Amino acid sequence: MFTPRVALASLSGEADATWAKNGAVDAGAAFIGGVSLDTATRDAARRLVDRGRCEFLPPDPIAFITAELDALADVTITPGVNVRSTTVQPVRTVGRRCAEYNAILEINAHCRQDEMCTVGAGESLLQDNRRDRLHELIRAGRAGGAPVSVKVRAGIDNVDLAAIARTVADAGGEIIHVDAMDTEVSIERIATAAPELFIIANNNVRGHESVREYHEYGADAVSIGRPSTNQHIRRRVCRATEDVFETMNTDTRLSHIQQ
Template structure:
């Protein structure tokens, strides 16, 4: 899906094309966003901006914004992705068609735990309601884009392995897993799915990289320190070293 096997994880209101360019020296992929696509998620994002000290992407036209951002990465040696939030399938399909034109990955956000977005029926609430998550994945896949689903562990009442199987059947190519403090769940998902597995949370050094890759992750991602060249260089070196030891290509 991308090489090297290090991704930059989306950061609300911060992860744009310029951010991706800054990390492209070390990363194989960069997930821009998240971008709220439909009115329920956009209203939630506006509430987050108004009520709390958080930034959000709130362009007048989210689809045109995605097109501009992906176009800005043309010629940059990093595979772009776009993390999107939606409660409805139509705008996901529209963005996925744009992403396909740019060879970008569409990432369905079933991860965000902000109260406003959860109240709107987006983010991690989709893990409890996979019947609402599956149509979003199907919509993105139907447009010809590669599809990732970002999920989190430690969500009460959620069988993440079951969710993974359902989104894979719906057309997901990748799972981007925020492992929280349950890193071994990555091994459960690796055993249960053929999806490309990207492990996230606490990826900072050789030990964290090795742990996730030994659990069966295909790649790792860096979130908050994704603007820190020292962290990215350290993680990139650890990924390359681990793959060399396993006899895999690090190119």
């Protein structure tokens, strides 16, 4: 779905259009954000800022996303937008914006900050009592017309990522973006449980060895987090993906996303 098969993962308050442009020569996709969309998540983001974290808090998050996607319209990279929300309507709206720009909408079920989890966003969406809301958010994004990714984290107590993968697939999501948290075998479990999903593996991706390991566990692509601003690491990972995933360039499982 993108080439090379390396994505730049969203960095809170830092991953914007300029960041994506700077990394475009070495990456096939870039997820800007995360962007908090509704009142609950924006209030949570303000509390995070109050204690020193960097967050995107534009006056109008939809206008901000539109401007960022417009800035990437002529850049040779597949854009993505990582969003946080507890309600479906703004996710549906962003889904429409993403569809207009051939961008991926990514639901953030990854943030582990207490402020976000307390309001029902971030990794709290992976808990059994919030699984229905995750399903609804994915459906809302798809209703907007965008391909939907869900960013998740491995290694959370009482969370079965294989079951989460099935939720993503059953709700119409196409992509699962996994922070493996040093448990690379979680990629294999997801690939077995939901083989129709496109898997982006994240965590300690630095070069050929890590790319090959994730590929062998079943990943379709990898992503770079904090080192995404380091050109040397981006270039090394890019070359590794071109080598390791070369035989998969004709993979058509998600070719409809590019249509």
